[in-house]
Structure formats: C-alpha cells, structure tokens
Amino acid sequence: MRSKTSSFNKEIIKQDFRNVGWISIVYFLGLFFIVPMQLFMVLSREEPIITDDRGLFGQVFAFELQVLFLLVMPLLMAVFLFRYLHVKGASNFAHSFPMRRGKLFNHHIFSGIILLLLPILLNYLILLIASGVTDVTEYYTITNASYWLWLFVTMSFLIFIAGVFVGTLTGLSAVQGILTYILLFLPAGLYALTSFHLSTYIKGYSADMVLESSFQYFSPLADLLQFGGYGPDQVKVPVEVIALLIYGLVAVAFYAVSLWLYKNRSIESAGRALAVSALNPVFTFGVTFCFALFGGMYFTVSQYAYTWMIAGYFIGGTFGFAAATMLLEKTWRVFNWKHLKRWSGYGLAVAILVAIIPLLWQNYESYVPAQSEVEKVYISGGYWQYRELTNQDIEIPYITSEEAIQSSLDLHEQLIEISNPLSRGEDYFFFVYQLEDGSEIYRQYRVDEEVVREEKKAVYETKEYKKIKYPVLGLESSDVNQLVIHPNAAPGEEELYDPEKISAFMEVLKQDIHQLSYEQMMAPQGLSSGVSFTLDGMQENPYHLQIYPSFENTVEWMKREGFYEKMMIQxxxxxxxxxxxxxxxxxxxxxxxxxxxxxxxxxxxxxxxxxxxxxxxxxxxxxxxxxxxxxxxxxxxxxxxxxxxxxxxxxxxxxxxxxxxxxx
Structure with missing residues (x-):
C-alpha cells in the first residue's frame, strides 16, 4: 500500500484541479457555445441554414473561433500548471516534497491532459446524443464528429506538451508563452524566409509554388490556420490523417525531452530567460539568423535592389542579436566592446550561412531538360493560373508536339540568360515539365516582354499554347448550360441558353482565337466585351475570356443575331x-x-x-x-x-x- 500511495499522489492532482480547473471550464464553455449550442440554434430555426459538407469544420460552426480556443487554452494550461518553475520560492517548495522529480512532473502532465480532454470529450458526447435523438446529417456525421474529437485531442496535447517543453527551457512564464508559439511556427517561418531568400538569388526558383504547396506541413499552427473553414472545396478537414499521426509522435517526443530536462533542470534557473545556459549561443544565433533573413526580405520587397537587401541583412541581424542579448541578460545595456566582438562573430557566421545557401542551388538555376527527356510542358503567366486549374480538377492543357516543346525550351534558355530574380518586369513565365521518367520540373521567371519577344512569339502562336492561354478551346459546347456576353464598359448582357446558338457562337469564337497573331494576343485592338460560361450550374471556372472587334467571325455572327451593337462598345x-x-x-x-x-x-x-x-x-x-x-x-x-x-x-x-x- 505504501508504494501505491507514493506512485500516485491524489493531493497534487486535487491541487492542480483547484489551480487550473478554471481553464478547463472556459475551454468547455467556449467549445460548447460554438459547437453544440450552435447546433441547437440552427435546429430550432424554421428556415434551414445553408450548410457545407465540412460538417463541424465548416462556417456554420465557426471553425475559426474553435481554432482560437484550441490555440490558446492548452498553452494557458501549460503556463499556469508549471508556473511554479519560474518562481524561486514556489520552485524550492515544490521540489522539497518527498517525491522524485519525474513523478512530480508526470502528476502535473496527467492533470493537464485530463483537464484538457474533459471539455473536448463532453462536447463530443453532447454531439453523439444529439445525433441519436434527431436528424443532424445536414450538419455533421458521426465520422465527422469523431475526426473532430481526434483533431482536438491531438492538437491540444501537442500544444500543451510543447508549452511544457518550452517551460522547462525557460525561467520566465511570459517568455514561455511567446516562445511556444515561436517554436511551433519556427519551421514554417524559416522555410518561408529561406524560400524568399532563394527566390532573390536563384533564377527560376518559384517561392510562390514552394510555399503554397508545402508551407502548412512545416507547422501544426499554420496547418490549422490555413484551413480556417475556407479552404479549397476538395479539402474537407483542416489537418490530414498522416499529419495528425505525425503531430502525435512529435508530442510524444516533446514529452520525453521535457521529462529529461525537468529531471536535470537547476532550481536556480527560475527567473532566467533560458534555464539551460548551454543553449544561449544557439538561441542568440537563431534569433540573429531569423532577423537577418527577415530584414533582407523587408528591404528587398520595398526596394528591389541587392544593396538594400544586404543592408537589410545587416540591420535585421544587428537588431536580432541585440534583442536576444537583452533578453538573456535582462538589461538594455548591451552596447559595449564585449558584445561588439560577439556580434562580429555571430554576424560573420550568419553571413557565411546566408551566402552558402544559394550556392547549393547553382545546378538548379542552369538546368534545362533535353527535348528527348520531355514528355510534355505547360507554360502560363504565373503559378496561380496553374494552381487554379489543379484546384478545380481541370485537365491541364500541356504542349506535346516536338516543335512546340523545342520552342518552349528555347524560350526557357533565353530566360535563364537575361532574367534577374529581382527584376520588376511585368511579364511572368511559369514552366511545368513532365519528363519521360515521370518526374516534374517547375520554374518561374519575371522579365520585360521585349527581351524575349521572338522566343515568346514562337511559343505563343502554336495551337497548343493557345489552348493554355484560352482554355475555352478545350471546352465542348455540349458541356455549357449558359453563355453570357457582357460589354465591360456599358450596362446589359446577352444570355444564350439555346444549345444550337451556343454551339454556333463557340465555333466562330474558336476560329478567331486560332487565327490570332502574337501581336493580337499581347495588345488587341479596340474595347473588349467579356464572355463567361456556366457549366453544370457553376459559373466559377477558367473559361471566361474577352472578345474584341478584331474577332471577325465572332463579330459577324453577333451582327447576324442582332445584338452586336448592344454587346460591343460603339x-x-x-x-x-x-x-x-x-x-x-x-x-x-x-x-x-x-x-x-x-x-x-x-x-x-x-x-x-x-x-x-x-x-x-x-x-x-x-x-x-x-x-x-x-x-x-x-x-x-x-x-x-x-x-x-x-x-x-x-x-x-x-x-x-x-x-x-x-x-x-
């Protein structure tokens, strides 16, 4: 009996419940009013509320407010539960108990987890009961609610344990809260800063594509916030299954390291910014490096000049070093010869790292695949056009003929020769190569149009590229429910529903597009009118385009139908x-x-x-x-x-x- 008593101390658990139980109550009430109470309110409405198929992650249940509680409450639990670590008297008292440090640590961890899980489980239980007594399938399913439970349990545990981990590293509660969010955002932040840094030195590097495609995978917080209930239609949950499993494993790793740090933490470290003195140089270098990259990014975006970029590195790194030193020494009096020598050392290390990163990508910059390696290629005016097609699950109109592929490669080689990553040109090029071995290559450039005019013309006048620039060429008239023509500078519109008229209009329109020269594509004559298409009742699609007076076949058809004068500016x-x-x-x-x-x-x-x-x-x-x-x-x-x-x-x-x- 004595060993059982010593392995589980009820009094510590009770004391934890008294000290931080209010956080659990606030967590429960917050989730209750956002989720179950919102369900009860919408069920009591006479008119049904518009729902989406995201269930508890959709706008009906204000998922962005749920995320607010999910991000804040577990961290508050970690800060208040381990507040004693950062107060010398409380720390001495707590560690004077006849209990090993590891057991004391596990008691607090157990209390925190229970107090975080109870609000989530109770709300989940209410949702299960509601689904059993009434029809809630319009708002969520049992599978959707179970995934909601899994998400909140995993993310609450991760943020709580991350907060505990940081709490064992620092001696200040305020620093604990700030550093926890920094820790969880740090990989994504470094990824974004490094990507921008590379985009300013490496020709063809697309920071837009890199960040859009993988930024959220480097931070659980970014993963949650990027969804926010408004993500792409095909994304039904904020965090994927694989990501949740990884976050769970990361939380377990944080727990193991935190336990080791807690056991070896010095009691005298309470009140210090970092409890582990050996980490001071790492912290100083990390802050200096991050601020240097941020400073370089800030001045680059505002000035687009390498001189200002270098000045940004210097200013940002200096500020970061000073801020880190002030925090560690808890004084602003850090401007002396000793710190100047340390600043020089850290500055040199940061400068070397910043300079080396782009050098590792030189082969990336100069690489152009051989024609024999290329199966097909896609070229557009930027990554976002390509993203729009992929998000809408539309077949990508690739260039496949040997002649057109060679013209694309010639354009690519010329862009490497004359492009400058800091160019402020108005002409964007985004390349996607599908190689014979199944791999893909992405490149992006920004230049002035005139410098690649001939190479660009050779590509743009091909029939295959026109299918990229004018997606309507790949659209069948039988798929169109409605066609609307509207002048851009005058009121009114002409709507076509008759399949025969729609087919006739699209036929003459495609003829005119195929006949367009490069000059007509780049700088068309006259004032335009817009044409939009409705497919399967949906107006959001990439098939909209502008028609001009130079579209002779289209103009003649509109005149025969009797609405040319109204639909084209006179x-x-x-x-x-x-x-x-x-x-x-x-x-x-x-x-x-x-x-x-x-x-x-x-x-x-x-x-x-x-x-x-x-x-x-x-x-x-x-x-x-x-x-x-x-x-x-x-x-x-x-x-x-x-x-x-x-x-x-x-x-x-x-x-x-x-x-x-x-x-x-």
Whole structure:
C-alpha cells in the first residue's frame, strides 16, 4: 500500500484541479457555445441554414473561433500548471516534497491532459446524443464528429506538451508563452524566409509554388490556420490523417525531452530567460539568423535592389542579436566592446550561412531538360493560373508536339540568360515539365516582354499554347448550360441558353482565337466585351475570356443575331475621350498604360479633348495592354463618374492624323 500511495499522489492532482480547473471550464464553455449550442440554434430555426459538407469544420460552426480556443487554452494550461518553475520560492517548495522529480512532473502532465480532454470529450458526447435523438446529417456525421474529437485531442496535447517543453527551457512564464508559439511556427517561418531568400538569388526558383504547396506541413499552427473553414472545396478537414499521426509522435517526443530536462533542470534557473545556459549561443544565433533573413526580405520587397537587401541583412541581424542579448541578460545595456566582438562573430557566421545557401542551388538555376527527356510542358503567366486549374480538377492543357516543346525550351534558355530574380518586369513565365521518367520540373521567371519577344512569339502562336492561354478551346459546347456576353464598359448582357446558338457562337469564337497573331494576343485592338460560361450550374471556372472587334467571325455572327451593337462598345456609348502624349523622358517605375495615365492626371497634364463621333470611331482602333507607345486615349462613358473609363494607346505610325497634328 505504501508504494501505491507514493506512485500516485491524489493531493497534487486535487491541487492542480483547484489551480487550473478554471481553464478547463472556459475551454468547455467556449467549445460548447460554438459547437453544440450552435447546433441547437440552427435546429430550432424554421428556415434551414445553408450548410457545407465540412460538417463541424465548416462556417456554420465557426471553425475559426474553435481554432482560437484550441490555440490558446492548452498553452494557458501549460503556463499556469508549471508556473511554479519560474518562481524561486514556489520552485524550492515544490521540489522539497518527498517525491522524485519525474513523478512530480508526470502528476502535473496527467492533470493537464485530463483537464484538457474533459471539455473536448463532453462536447463530443453532447454531439453523439444529439445525433441519436434527431436528424443532424445536414450538419455533421458521426465520422465527422469523431475526426473532430481526434483533431482536438491531438492538437491540444501537442500544444500543451510543447508549452511544457518550452517551460522547462525557460525561467520566465511570459517568455514561455511567446516562445511556444515561436517554436511551433519556427519551421514554417524559416522555410518561408529561406524560400524568399532563394527566390532573390536563384533564377527560376518559384517561392510562390514552394510555399503554397508545402508551407502548412512545416507547422501544426499554420496547418490549422490555413484551413480556417475556407479552404479549397476538395479539402474537407483542416489537418490530414498522416499529419495528425505525425503531430502525435512529435508530442510524444516533446514529452520525453521535457521529462529529461525537468529531471536535470537547476532550481536556480527560475527567473532566467533560458534555464539551460548551454543553449544561449544557439538561441542568440537563431534569433540573429531569423532577423537577418527577415530584414533582407523587408528591404528587398520595398526596394528591389541587392544593396538594400544586404543592408537589410545587416540591420535585421544587428537588431536580432541585440534583442536576444537583452533578453538573456535582462538589461538594455548591451552596447559595449564585449558584445561588439560577439556580434562580429555571430554576424560573420550568419553571413557565411546566408551566402552558402544559394550556392547549393547553382545546378538548379542552369538546368534545362533535353527535348528527348520531355514528355510534355505547360507554360502560363504565373503559378496561380496553374494552381487554379489543379484546384478545380481541370485537365491541364500541356504542349506535346516536338516543335512546340523545342520552342518552349528555347524560350526557357533565353530566360535563364537575361532574367534577374529581382527584376520588376511585368511579364511572368511559369514552366511545368513532365519528363519521360515521370518526374516534374517547375520554374518561374519575371522579365520585360521585349527581351524575349521572338522566343515568346514562337511559343505563343502554336495551337497548343493557345489552348493554355484560352482554355475555352478545350471546352465542348455540349458541356455549357449558359453563355453570357457582357460589354465591360456599358450596362446589359446577352444570355444564350439555346444549345444550337451556343454551339454556333463557340465555333466562330474558336476560329478567331486560332487565327490570332502574337501581336493580337499581347495588345488587341479596340474595347473588349467579356464572355463567361456556366457549366453544370457553376459559373466559377477558367473559361471566361474577352472578345474584341478584331474577332471577325465572332463579330459577324453577333451582327447576324442582332445584338452586336448592344454587346460591343460603339462610338455613341462614349461621352468623351481624352488623348495624352505618352511622355518620352519619363522616370516611372512602371510603363504600363494605366500607371502612366494616372501619373499624367496627377501632374495635371492638359489632354486633347475629343467628343465628335467620327473622331471617336478612329480612336477605337487603339490597342489595349500597351507598355509603351506615343499616345494614350482614355474613354469616358458617364460624365458623372470620372472613375469609369477604359484606356487604349497608339504608336506613332498607327495614330489618327488629328492626334499627330495636335501634338506637333
């Protein structure tokens, strides 16, 4: 009996319940009002509430508020349960008990786990009872509720044990709370900072794709927060099964290390920022390194220059070193010769590491697969276009012909030659290679259009690339429920439901797209109208596009159907136009027409006012999306709304004579 008594001390458990039981009560009430109470309220409504198939993880049950309690309450439990470790008197008293340290530690861990599990289990029990007495299948299933239980139990245990682990490393409760979140975010943060760092040095490296595809896997907190009830439609749960199993194993590892640290922790470490003095250099270096990368990122994003990036490394690293030193020594008086020498050492180590990381990727930068290795290739204007197709589970329109693949490789090689990772060019390229061995290669570049004009033209005028740029080429008219044409600068729209008319329109539209030249694709003439498609009752899809007056077959078909004048902008739709001389000696960070036009307006440059119908007709032959030219034309449709306008531009040779004469 004596050994049993010593192995389990009820008084310690009772004391823990008295000290931190309020956290368990708040946890229960928070989850109860967000989940079971919300269920009772929606069941009592006469009109059903709109639900989704995410069940307890959806918007009906405010999953983002559930996550708030999940992130906060387990950490509070760890902080308050082990508060005695950070107060010298309390620490001495607790460790004066006739009980081994390991057993005392396990008693507190047992108390914390029980107090965290009870609120979750009670709410789960309420959900089970509700499902047994009424039909709740519109809101959740038993499987969905069981997964909710598993998720909250695992994540609560992980955050609690992570908090305990940090509590054994530090002697300050405030530092414990902050460092726990930093610890759980640290892998993802370092991953993001390193990815950005690589993207500024390595040609072709796509930080967007890397972070989007795997960022959440480096932090359980990022995994939870990235879902938030609003993730992609195919994602039904915030954390995948494999990830939950891994988080459980990580929590067990945290427990084992925490137990060892607790047993070997010095009682005198209470009140110190780090209880283990041997970790001081590691902590200082880590903070210095992270702040150096953050400083480099901040100044790079704001200035896009390597000199400012290096300055950011220096400023960020200096700030990080000073902050870490102040925290460890608990004083701001760290600006002396001793710390200057230490700062130099840490700064040199950080600089070497920052410089070495990109060198490890040199082969990545220069690699272009041989044509014989490539099965197919996809090229788009950025990663997000590719992501949209994959998220909507749409078949990727790859380039497969040998000639088109070779043109793509030629473009890729030229981009490697002339691209600069810090380029502020407006032209984006994203490559996806499917190789014969089944592997995939991703590259992304950003340059000015003119520097790769010929290589780009060779790719863009292929039929296969046009299927990428204009997904409607891969759409069958039989799949379309509704087709809507709407002018972009005037009210009204034309809706087509007749399958024969839809088929006829898509036939002439595809003819016009196949006939487009590179120049027409990049800078089409005239003001456009939009076309959108509804498939299976859904309007959200990538098949929308713009049609222009240069689409001859489409225009003729619209005229025959009798709605061309309403659906395409006519001269009589325009209230007046303003023509500006495109400034020759300009010092603008951007050259696209909207940016230049706004700068001219801000500088109060006087334009040529045009209101005569015959002159406006000539102005409608201008080009969209120009990044250079001689004249900019702004079309206004309502004198009461100066913000409602469209822009076209002219080169010197294409401009109407009355414009040239005015600006001579």
């Amino acid at each position: 001269a009589e739709d325009i209230q007046h136009a303003e023509v500006y001389k495109w400034p020759e000696d300009r010092d603008f960070p951007h050259d696209y027409d909207h940016y230049v036009y706004n700068r001219l307006k801000e500088d109060n440059v006087k334009p040529l006012e045009v209101s005569e119908s015959d002159q406006i007709v000539k102005l409608l032959n201008g080009q969209e999306n120009q990044e250079s030219g001689n004249y900019i034309v702004a079309f206004y449709f309502d004198e009461r709304n100066e913000n409602h306008y469209n822009l076209l531009s002219f080169d010197e040779g294409d401009a109407p004579n009355f414009i040239k004469e005015h600006f001579e």
